[in-house]
Amino acid sequence: MPYPEHFSCFILASRPKNEITPETFRLETVPFNPNPGRGEVLVQIQYLSIDPALRLLLNVEGAYREPVEIGGVMTGIGLGVVLQAGAGASLVPGDMVSGSLGWTEYAILAEHSLTKIDIPRGGQVLDFLGPLGHIGLTAVVGLLDYGQLRSGETLLVSGAAGAVGAIVCQLAKARGAKVYAIAGSAEKCAYLENEVGVHKALNYKTPNFKEEFAAIDPFDVFFDNVGGEILNLALTKLNVHARVVICGRIAGYNNSEPTPLTTYGNLLPKRAKILAFSLVDEAARFVKAKEILLNGIQDGTLHQKYHILQGLSTAPKALNMLFSGENNGKLVVKL
Amino acid sequence: MPYPEHFSCFILASRPKNEITPETFRLETVPFNPNPGRGEVLVQIQYLSIDPALRLLLNVEGAYREPVEIGGVMTGIGLGVVLQAGAGASLVPGDMVSGSLGWTEYAILAEHSLTKIDIPRGGQVLDFLGPLGHIGLTAVVGLLDYGQLRSGETLLVSGAAGAVGAIVCQLAKARGAKVYAIAGSAEKCAYLENEVGVHKALNYKTPNFKEEFAAIDPFDVFFDNVGGEILNLALTKLNVHARVVICGRIAGYNNSEPTPLTTYGNLLPKRAKILAFSLVDEAARFVKAKEILLNGIQDGTLHQKYHILQGLSTAPKALNMLFSGENNGKLVVKL
Structure with missing residues (x-):
């Protein structure tokens, strides 16, 4: 599959007062860069997790960490596939990864910020945005x-x-x-x-x-x-x-x-x-929690229901759905 | 000193809505009983501790334990001296004790509900209603x-x-x-x-x-x-x-x-x-806390200031003082 010349991503355009409005995000087309640097990988994003906490990152304060900057790519956890690996990276093309990928179709990311996914018996890839994530x-x-x-x-x-x-x-x-x-x-x-x-x-x-x-x-x-x-x-x-x-x-x-x-x-x-x-x-608790x-996945006691929206462009609407309660299950955008 | 024929105690007469009023307590004169039973001791109360939590025990609910009953002697922590010991008691006349003695001049109490006081170097008896209590x-x-x-x-x-x-x-x-x-x-x-x-x-x-x-x-x-x-x-x-x-x-x-x-x-x-x-x-933590x-008492880093009122009759007024903030220091009634 040849690489595209451009791809889409969501930029934070303005901070919403209450609900997210059409002015909050701007879908932007940016040039594609196929060359990850040392220790980096090029990832094609496949799923984005839509979480209530994302709303807090749009405010100047009140979140756990720095807010998303105006003009910056909207942040968000997602799943993707590695397309290219830079020098010194141990991930290889075809590897599935999870991490803070952002509301974008492609991203070049430091390998150490990503987690390689191995789907367990009884599970599915989406579970890494759910019970296994x-x-x-x-x-x-x-x-x-x-x-x-x-x-x-x-x-x-x-x-x-x-x-x-x-x-x-x-x-x-x-x-x-x-x-x-x-x-x-x-x-x-x-x-x-x-x-x-x-x-x-x-x-x-x-x-x-x-x-x-x-x-x-x-x-x-x-x-x-x-x-x-x-x-x-x-x-x-x-x-x-x-x-x-x-x-x-x-x-x-x-x-x-x-x-x-x-x-x-x-x-x-x-x-x-x-x-x-x-x-x-809570990183110190993750090994035991995982x-x-x-x-729970393997003994069948844990099961997540997913509500999947199609296409990056649905992401802002998806975030509002969490607040109106329209979603039924873990809300995910499939790219 | 011969025993009196009667003594005074405060009875809860009615539950206050807000502040304690003259209708809340009734000072009653009751016959003196000089004969503690098996495992009991007769205590003359010397000091009463006036604590904010006592106010909660006047309400029907909202306290940590059962409220004081209407017609019952008002409860409260105090210090006293043992006058008589019943059969089988190990306390002896003259022993100083602390415990839930009540707003009364004398009380017959189960020995196991009392703690014998030994004043440490650098301390005073009142400290058992303060830092050592x-x-x-x-x-x-x-x-x-x-x-x-x-x-x-x-x-x-x-x-x-x-x-x-x-x-x-x-x-x-x-x-x-x-x-x-x-x-x-x-x-x-x-x-x-x-x-x-x-x-x-x-x-x-x-x-x-x-x-x-x-x-x-x-x-x-x-x-x-x-x-x-x-x-x-x-x-x-x-x-x-x-x-x-x-x-x-x-x-x-x-x-x-x-x-x-x-x-x-x-x-x-x-x-x-x-x-x-x-x-x-928190009883399990008391040994280490003590x-x-x-x-702290012995190295001089802990010191309590006491605000002492004279006479059992001042106890209701004392309790109100905690809420108006008129007291300066740990509020105590000396009998």
Whole structure:
């Protein structure tokens, strides 16, 4: 296959105030460079992972690391295939890799920034954007290392039909926990109850959600992907020594005005904890976490549902879908 | 000294909505019983510790343990002297003891509920209601076990001139931390800067407090005795991996309407923790904590200031003083 003369990538054009708008990104055509330097490889991007945290990287502050620069290529985790290897590189053409590839069709990247993919028995390539990638690591580190979930305990999960949430529910079920799941549609709740097998799924968009919530058991661990009103409500359901693990707060990423928390006074009588974490700090836990995840893939207890959009041009729309809740499963753009 | 025929004690007459009122407690005269049973001792109470947490025990819920019953003797930690020992007791008349003695002049108590006091070199009997008692244990467990304060880190303390706060500041200083203290009067701030030696004390009742606060360094550990608006402000000053240790929330004990928290969104980008704790869970840490506290008394780095009121009848007023901030030092009632 001859190389193209040009290719497309998304440039951050302006910082959005709330939702991403047509002014946020600019699709740009740039000249193709087929020659990776020493220690570099040329990668053709095949899949991009669309994650809520990407929204935070568009703000001046509030993310775990430096925001994307105006005029820079939009960042993002993806899967790709090596087309050319520079001098001294050990990857070879045809190798599949994952890493921070960016919203672009091609990229020349330092080999050390990439991870070579070997698809395990029972898995598929996409799982490296799911349970075998950052999604699975987030679920294991948050639920087991921070949450310290034990068999017989009660778990509450918000954003439970999302990429991380669904893996969290499955890990907890496999460990003998009673799982309550919160999601945003009847379809998602049906998936959680019937396919994932949670004890009960609650649709927060129904009018009787607060009453339904009032009737559930108090939790030992709350794995929170959402924040805002859901977090406020959850703090009324603490068991003694409860752990509230803050993984994300998607309810707040698009809003400049935060939802006030009024229920945090319950933390003290319950001697509870709120634990916010990010994978950026957790590299030391990855080897053990990957082992847990690989076991789950191979014994069939872990399964991710994917929602795949076609073509790089869909990426900005995809990111907005996470906030409207239109996606069903781990959102991925196929190039 | 002949025994009296009657003695006084405070009975909980009604549950207060906000502040304690004259209707909350009733001073009652009851017949004296000089005969402790098997394993019991008769104690004459000499000092009562007046602590913010007592306010919580007047509510139907929200405390760590069962509330005081209407018609029951008000509970409270105190120091006393053994007057008579029942059969099988190993304490003898003249022994000083600490324990949950109650707001009463005399009490017959199970020996196993009491701790015999031996005053160490450099200490005084009152220190068993301060650094060598529940105050010191709270400070050590919160700051060192939960807060994990390390040398060179920055500590923020609210209610810093209070009983626990002042010990926390001294423990932190002795461990090489930079200490910012928040208190409620110029006199308390002067005490903290000049006698305790904190880096800077801020008076939250001055009009420029928020500007002063905005100029301090971000903290690694926040030891919070206050909650409410102070907690909300503090969450804007998190260092990466900050630990917010919730020891008390005196700002909320008298209020039925909580102050809303609007700044908790900072927890996630800073990967911070909120850790609420209570001594009721921490018995396993007491031996090590007592050793730390005894060393601090003996090497002169720990010193508690006491505010002593005279007579059992002052106890209800004393409890209100904690909330108005009128006390200067650890509040104690001398009988």
